[in-house]
Amino acid sequence: MTHALRTSDLGKHFGGVRAVTGVSLALPRGARHAIIGPNGAGKTTLINLLTGMLAPSEGEVYLGEDRITRLRPDQRVKRGLARTFQINNLFPDLTVIQCVLLAVCEQRGAGVDAWRPVARCEAEIAAAREVLRLLRLERAENTIVRELAYGDQRLVEIALALACKPSVLLLDEPAAGVPKSESQALFRAIADLPGEVTVLFVEHDMDIVFRFAQRITVLVSGSILTEGPPEQIARDPTVKQVYLGGRA
Amino acid sequence: MSTAPGIVRIVRFPWHEAVFWLVLAAGFWLWPKHLPLASQVLIAGLFTLSYDLILGYSGILSLGHAAYFGIGAYAAGLLAQGGWGEPLSGLLAAGACAGLAGFLTSFLVVRGQDLTRLMVTTAIGLLLFELANRLSSITGGVDGLLGIEMAPLLGAFRFDMYGRTAYGYCLAVTFLLFLGVRRLVHSPFGWSLRGMRDNPRRMLALGYPVSHRLIAVYSLSAAIAGVAGALLTQTTQFVSIDVFSFGRSADVMVMLIVGGAGVLYGGLVGAAVFTLAYHYLSALNPVYWQFWLGAFLIAIVLVGRGGVLGAWARAVSALREKHRRTVTQS
Amino acid sequence: MIASLLGVLFDGLAYGMLLFLIGVGLSVTLGLMNFVNLAHGAFGMLGGYFCVVAMARWNVPFLAALPLAFAGSALSGLLFERVLFRRLYRRSHLDQVLLTIGLTFMAIAAATFAFGPQQQAMQLPEYLSGQLNVLGVDLNIYRVFLLALGAALTVLLTLIVERTRFGAAVRASVDNARVAEALGIRVGLVFQIAFAAGCGLAGLGGALGVEVLGLDPLFPLKFMVYFLLVVAVGGTSTLKGPLYAALLLGVADVAGKYYIPEVGAFIIYAMMVILLILRPQGLVSRS
Numbered sequence: 001m002t003h004a005l006r007t008s009d010l011g012k013h014f015g016g017v018r019a020v021t022g023v024s025l026a027l028p029r030g031a032r033h034a035i036i037g038p039n040g041a042g043k044t045t046l047i048n049l050l051t052g053m054l055a056p057s058e059g060e061v062y063l064g065e066d067r068i069t070r071l072r073p074d075q076r077v078k079r080g081l082a083r084t085f086q087i088n089n090l091f092p093d094l095t096v097i098q099c100v101l102l103a104v105c106e107q108r109g110a111g112v113d114a115w116r117p118v119a120r121c122e123a124e125i126a127a128a129r130e131v132l133r134l135l136r137l138e139r140a141e142n143t144i145v146r147e148l149a150y151g152d153q154r155l156v157e158i159a160l161a162l163a164c165k166p167s168v169l170l171l172d173e174p175a176a177g178v179p180k181s182e183s184q185a186l187f188r189a190i191a192d193l194p195g196e197v198t199v200l201f202v203e204h205d206m207d208i209v210f211r212f213a214q215r216i217t218v219l220v221s222g223s224i225l226t227e228g229p230p231e232q233i234a235r236d237p238t239v240k241q242v243y244l245g246g247r248a
Numbered sequence: 249m250s251t252a253p254g255i256v257r258i259v260r261f262p263w264h265e266a267v268f269w270l271v272l273a274a275g276f277w278l279w280p281k282h283l284p285l286a287s288q289v290l291i292a293g294l295f296t297l298s299y300d301l302i303l304g305y306s307g308i309l310s311l312g313h314a315a316y317f318g319i320g321a322y323a324a325g326l327l328a329q330g331g332w333g334e335p336l337s338g339l340l341a342a343g344a345c346a347g348l349a350g351f352l353t354s355f356l357v358v359r360g361q362d363l364t365r366l367m368v369t370t371a372i373g374l375l376l377f378e379l380a381n382r383l384s385s386i387t388g389g390v391d392g393l394l395g396i397e398m399a400p401l402l403g404a405f406r407f408d409m410y411g412r413t414a415y416g417y418c419l420a421v422t423f424l425l426f427l428g429v430r431r432l433v434h435s436p437f438g439w440s441l442r443g444m445r446d447n448p449r450r451m452l453a454l455g456y457p458v459s460h461r462l463i464a465v466y467s468l469s470a471a472i473a474g475v476a477g478a479l480l481t482q483t484t485q486f487v488s489i490d491v492f493s494f495g496r497s498a499d500v501m502v503m504l505i506v507g508g509a510g511v512l513y514g515g516l517v518g519a520a521v522f523t524l525a526y527h528y529l530s531a532l533n534p535v536y537w538q539f540w541l542g543a544f545l546i547a548i549v550l551v552g553r554g555g556v557l558g559a560w561a562r563a564v565s566a567l568r569e570k571h572r573r574t575v576t577q578s
Numbered sequence: 579m580i581a582s583l584l585g586v587l588f589d590g591l592a593y594g595m596l597l598f599l600i601g602v603g604l605s606v607t608l609g610l611m612n613f614v615n616l617a618h619g620a621f622g623m624l625g626g627y628f629c630v631v632a633m634a635r636w637n638v639p640f641l642a643a644l645p646l647a648f649a650g651s652a653l654s655g656l657l658f659e660r661v662l663f664r665r666l667y668r669r670s671h672l673d674q675v676l677l678t679i680g681l682t683f684m685a686i687a688a689a690t691f692a693f694g695p696q697q698q699a700m701q702l703p704e705y706l707s708g709q710l711n712v713l714g715v716d717l718n719i720y721r722v723f724l725l726a727l728g729a730a731l732t733v734l735l736t737l738i739v740e741r742t743r744f745g746a747a748v749r750a751s752v753d754n755a756r757v758a759e760a761l762g763i764r765v766g767l768v769f770q771i772a773f774a775a776g777c778g779l780a781g782l783g784g785a786l787g788v789e790v791l792g793l794d795p796l797f798p799l800k801f802m803v804y805f806l807l808v809v810a811v812g813g814t815s816t817l818k819g820p821l822y823a824a825l826l827l828g829v830a831d832v833a834g835k836y837y838i839p840e841v842g843a844f845i846i847y848a849m850m851v852i853l854l855i856l857r858p859q860g861l862v863s864r865s
Contacts, residue, residue: 051453077455089450091443102443103454105436111456114437121436164455309672356854362671363614364854367806374803375847382840494799498679505676539687545680549673550665 002065004029004198005050005081005168010059011222012045019045020222023059027168027198034201034209037219038242043202044086046219047172050200051083052076063168082166084157086173086202092146096137096156099145100128103163131163135189151182155189168198175205187211210234218242268513272419276412283411284483289523290418291479296503296515297422297429298472303501304509305433306465307445309362311497312373313473315353318380318492320346320474325393325487326386333399335417339478346474351467358462370494377492384489392488396481407483414483421479425472426516432468433512441465442510502541505548508557517557584715586833592721594828595728596790598821600783600801601808602735603655603776609752609814610769611667617678618780618805619798620685625651625781626793627689630698640703644785651781656774663773664766682798689795698793720789727786731779736817748772752815807846811853 003026010023020042027033037043048054050061052073060069068076091099101118104127105111118124132138135155140148145156154174161169171190178186190212193199203209209216209230216233218225220242226233233239271278275286295317302308323342332338356368380387388394400406405413432438440461443451448458481487490496499522507518530537552558604618625647632638632646658681666674706723709716739745750758751765759765784793791801804827812823827846834845 072457073452074455074457077453083453085450085453089447089453091446091450093446098439101436102439102451106440106455110436111440111461112437114432114435116436117431117434118436118439119434124436160450160454303672309675311675356851360854363608363806364810366614366616366675367803367810368850368854370803370806371847371850375844378843501676501679509672535687535690538683539691542680542683542685542687545683546662546677549669549677549680 001028003027003062004031004064005200006062007050008060008062010046010049010056010061012049012054012057018222020049020056022223023219024224025217027200029167029198030195031198032201032212032214033199034203034213034216035219036203036206036209036216037225040221041219042222043219044172045222047083047170047202050170051081077164077166080165080167081170082161082164082168083170084154084161084172084174086176088150088153088157088177090145090153090156090160093144095142095144096148096159097125097128097132097141099156100131100159100163101125103160104128104131107164128163131159134162134192135159136185149182151178151185154178154186158189162193166197168200169193171199171201171203173203173205174201175203175208183207265513269423272423275415275419280410283415285523285527287411287414287418287479287483288527289520290415290422291476291483292500292503292519292523293516294418294422294425294479295473295476296500296507296519297426298469298476298515299500299504300509300511300515301429301432301441301469301472302466303504304511304514305438305441305445306462308357308462308466309365310357310369311366311494311501312369312371313469313500314492314494314496315369315373315376316346316350316470316473317477317480317496317500318376318489319349319470319477321477321481321487321491322380322387322393323474324478324481325396328396328398328482328485329393333397335398335401335482338482339421339475342478342481343471343475346477347467347471349474350470351463354463354466354470357466358459370497373492373494373497377489377494380489380492387489388487390488390490392486392490396485396487398482398485407485411483418479418483421475425475429472430512437461502545505545511557514557582836585717586836587829588715588717588725589721590829590832591825592724592728592828593790593832594825595725595732596783596787597801597804597808597828598824599728599731600780600787601805601824602817602820603773603778603780604805605809605812605814605820606748606772606776608809610748610755610772613663613667614671614674615663615678616675616802617681617685617798618777619801620682621651621655621777622780622784622787622801623685623689623793623795623797624654624784625778626698626784626788626797627693628781629785630700630788630793633700640706644782647785648778648782651784652774652778655777655780656770659770659773682802685798686795693795695795698788700788700793702789724786724790731782732817732821739817744768744771804846807850811850 005025005027007023007025010020011018012020023046025033035043035046045054049056052068052071052075056069060067062068063076063079063081066079068079068081071079091102094102101124104124105113105118105121108124108127110116110121110124113121129138129141132141135158137152137155137159140152145153148156154177158171158174174190175183175186187208190199190208199212201208201213213230215228216230217227218233218239225238225242226236228236275283279286295313299310299313302310302313320342323345324338327338327341353372356372357365360368381389398407401413401417405416407413440451440456444456444458444461451458477491480491503518503522504515505518506521507516508514526537600619600622603621604615607613607615607618628650629640629643629647632643633640638646662677662681666677702720706720708719710719710722711717739748747758747763747768750761750763751768755765784797787793791797807827808820808824811827812820827849830845830849831842835842838845
């Protein structure tokens, strides 16, 4: 069986610092997989390795059948690997639908169209509206991003990633910075993510992790400490030690 | 169609834009004695429009755009000097040469941050100037090329002493290219340029091959700059290595900022203001011109940019705000 | 052959040292406050004119005029920083470029008005003119002086940056200004001093360079690309980077002009292209 996302022995070191070592993951299609770990565990580096922002020192990354280790970030997106950012990385002066249109146009190949006015790109506009509908953001269609509530901006982050029609979706701390009052919408959005999309969360928020993850990988100091279903991880004493104060 | 209210930017030609171009077309009657100057304004406007594509819309800081203007100017000049005086084909050839040069140099410019781009573009401009200077046997150096004679435009319109044909020629070329750029700016590609300017990292994460698209727009911009340069050569029947000067690259930046960067008409308005100011003021004393130009630049930056069109937009929206307030109060 | 090679090397190093002295301030400015100062060359020019005027009008000897040039440029740098530049730290690079280009234009116009467009001549003192014969190679005494002084200043700078608290404050601020501020370092003050010092060094370099680089009102523009090169290739997070870049640039330029005079001037452009392709992040990247 081909996994949706697979890494074999992925590693990255900067000079003497080994940020990530020997990470091997295998995510089946449709999986909901979480990566947790204390600060400095290498989660951000891992994401950058997966998305192509960093070149690995060793190991390989596979998206479905394709070996994507040498591909640029935008090439990986075109193959079906999309991500959200931990800190909102949107276009603050555009409206919500304009942001999503940017993503949709490129996904549909219209990004190179230098002749048709965007206002006439009806198929793309409809597709963008569809994405917004999925995330219940239709009413915010014409709101300028910087005027949105933070929680809604997080939803736009997800909308942008979904607009790329990914087979694998990387959510980088989707709940980061979202006040409790706004987290319901976020949970609903994550729950409503299409079943055939494989979702990899990197998360701190245990609420989300235990709510949505089917399997959890624990990353400590750049390597995998352990991996398993949520109940098993919750009971694991080494994990508790890592999180609750044992000096590793 | 109104299915996209939040998205629609003006696509059809609004009346005030049409008026703008009609006034320009009426130039034959409005300023018949100043047609050569008006042609200069149009040429500068086209050059600045090309620069707006890379600076205003794509965020590429360049201080060497005159390189492509110069290549176009000399391509047209050398062609004419060599006996090929047909204007339109010369124009196309010049644009193609400049576009090719833009393409070849774009690889150095699209990678790297602002400082690198500044340095690379400045260096390219200086390099070409130096090159043109060295090859003065071909380029004529500071004295320029001799013997440029243009054949009649479209076989019928001779380039006359009053600059009538030249003006019509510049106006037509500028208008056509402007229309093309206008479409580009409202297209998905044009939108993506602004995305790449504001957040290239995000665009990468959306699947945009940012470098490739920037290479495309840079090459296009170079081609348009080359066309502007060729227009200058063909309408004045003269070209010297001045076309490559750093001053010209710096001037185009000023013109764009004065008019408003990232706004379609910014280049044209800024070029008009700058060229006319230069024409009437610098004759007084070039040192004073440079001094006050510098002071003006500093003032613009401190007071806030957007240029003439930005100030205009602010004034209009302020008036609207005032009107709205008085309406709701009454 | 060896003699001329050594001579070229020597000349190039002296030239590069000058470029470093003038350009290091630009590197610091960019690294510390992310401020692109295209008017940096104008501070160099100011120092040059200070020196020339001091020597010609007030009969100040050369060696005494140098600290005057340093002080004059440093003070004007301080003044401009307080009055003008500090408003732009948060603004875009484009705004900074525009403003500093405007300033450069004003400086060029002012210099043309005050001193005329011609090259300034400088009378070097006796003991600094002429040649010195070392191991069969004729070395220009002034260039020996330049190298020695430059090396001494570089050592001094390195000591300050690496051994003093001020230097530590500068390094911390370059690394992460916000955290440095939070740690109690007065980043604004650090920058003021560093900026003034950078301008002062530029002025000193300008004064030293009158003999080698020439001095006319177009100085800031003529050498702008050199300084930009030094900083872009040398990076902004170390002192060594710009130093190596400047020395490399100096040697390449002199060697190019000596051995292949027809294309000599283009050597630096070719070098820049090659270096950028190989090391887009600069010569010495941060470890």
